[in-house]
Amino acid sequence: KSNVRQALLDAFKHADGEYISGEKLAQTIGCSRTAIWKHIEELKKDGFQVEAVRKKGYRLVTPSNKLSEDEIYLGLQTETIGRSVYFYESVSSTQKIAKEYAMNGANHGTLIVADEQTEGRGRMVRKWHSPKGTGIWASFILRPDIQLQHAPQLTLLTAVAVVLAIKDVTNIIPEIKWPNDILINGRKVCGILTELQAEEDRIQSVIIGIGINVNQSTENFSDDIQMIATSLKIELEQTVNRTEIIQKLCYYLEQLLNLYISEGFPPIKRLWETYAISIGKQITARTLKGTFEGLALGINDEGVLLLKQANGEIIEILSADIEI
Numbered sequence: 001k002s003n004v005r006q007a008l009l010d011a012f013k014h015a016d017g018e019y020i021s022g023e024k025l026a027q028t029i030g031c032s033r034t035a036i037w038k039h040i041e042e043l044k045k046d047g048f049q050v051e052a053v054r055k056k057g058y059r060l061v062t063p064s065n066k067l068s069e070d071e072i073y074l075g076l077q078t079e080t081i082g083r084s085v086y087f088y089e090s091v092s093s094t095q096k097i098a099k100e101y102a103m104n105g106a107n108h109g110t111l112i113v114a115d116e117q118t119e120g121r122g123r124m125v126r127k128w129h130s131p132k133g134t135g136i137w138a139s140f141i142l143r144p145d146i147q148l149q150h151a152p153q154l155t156l157l158t159a160v161a162v163v164l165a166i167k168d169v170t171n172i173i174p175e176i177k178w179p180n181d182i183l184i185n186g187r188k189v190c191g192i193l194t195e196l197q198a199e200e201d202r203i204q205s206v207i208i209g210i211g212i213n214v215n216q217s218t219e220n221f222s223d224d225i226q227m228i229a230t231s232l233k234i235e236l237e238q239t240v241n242r243t244e245i246i247q248k249l250c251y252y253l254e255q256l257l258n259l260y261i262s263e264g265f266p267p268i269k270r271l272w273e274t275y276a277i278s279i280g281k282q283i284t285a286r287t288l289k290g291t292f293e294g295l296a297l298g299i300n301d302e303g304v305l306l307l308k309q310a311n312g313e314i315i316e317i318l319s320a321d322i323e324i
């Protein structure tokens with residue numbers, strides 16, 4: 001994408017809906033007024049509503065409700081997360097695309113978003129239902145300087161970022177079900193899938209996949225998930241702007257990652273506990289090693305779930321499906 005276009009979007013963002021003269025734009029961006037005019041015409045072609053008034057200049061009216069790289073970029077309040085953003089109308093899975101980008105050296109914070117996934121994935125080859133134009137199907141490429149065994153903490157950190165983003169935009173406070181589900185009124189609104197590439201003990205990249213149900217109606221969910229899934233629209237009874245949620249998500253991911261890098265897992269753990277539901281409850285954990293029942297005591301400093309079985313023995317659960 002052209003630098004002038006990016007600089008123009010930045011300038012409109014700073015102007016916050018006010019007019020800026022063509023001359024001022026040309027000056028700040030360092031190009032001719034004709035170039036400004038040309039790029040504004042292109043923005044219009046891409047669905048942006050730009051108003052031009054003589055003597056006042058240009059002003060960006062409201063952004064459109066479609067997902068696009070430009071619109072995500074326009075309201076971004078971050079330094080790294082989401083600064084490189086790639087949008088696709090339809091992909092097999094954003095995880096797969098992100099993995100390719102990561103192998104080709106994509107930066108920390110790179111974001112892949114799709115309007116539709118034809119082969120969206122959950123954990124353990126499960127399917128993730130990702131119909132067109134309704135949800136947020138996104139993968140972030142992270143390159144954190146952390147130890148391999150700490151990578152699961154990033155799932156918990158991401159869960160907190162999703163909760164805060166949803167809370168900011170909708171005023172709904174979702175709950176976290178360890179390790180990777182976000183629920184509203186007991187139904188799943190978001191799932192997180194963390195995958196990573198490592199060489200020996202060093203992490204090359206972590207790919208965090210986030211699926212958020214935003215504007216689905218109940219009929220949009222397939223029969224098998226109708227009883228367990230929900231969307232922000234169903235809960236709020238109104239359409240929600242996906243771009244705004246993505247921007248907030250980038251913001252909180254960056255904030256929490258900074259906090260995590262400087263202070264370690266404890267402050268993230270405290271935030272996570274604020275929104276977690278499974279703690280203190282009798283649960284069933286289905287793992288690859290078998291099914292365990294007991295009292296969920298909490299998570300330890302590593303982000304591992306501690307389960308107290310009926311015989312008093314406390315076991316550590318690294319990953320599981322939890323039934324409450």
Ligand code: BT5
Pocket residue numbers: 092093094095117119120121122123124126127128129130136137138139180181188189190191192193209210211212213225228229230
């Ligand atoms: C997850 O797996 O919850 C992780 C989902 C991650 C999806 C994102 S979207 C962007 C990126 N690209 C991908 O291909 N994936 C990631 P898990 O805990 O295994 O839950 C999967 C189960 O959730 C399924 O077996 C269904 O029961 C249920 N499910 C499927 N689609 C759903 C939806 N849209 N909403 C709620 N529940 C759903």
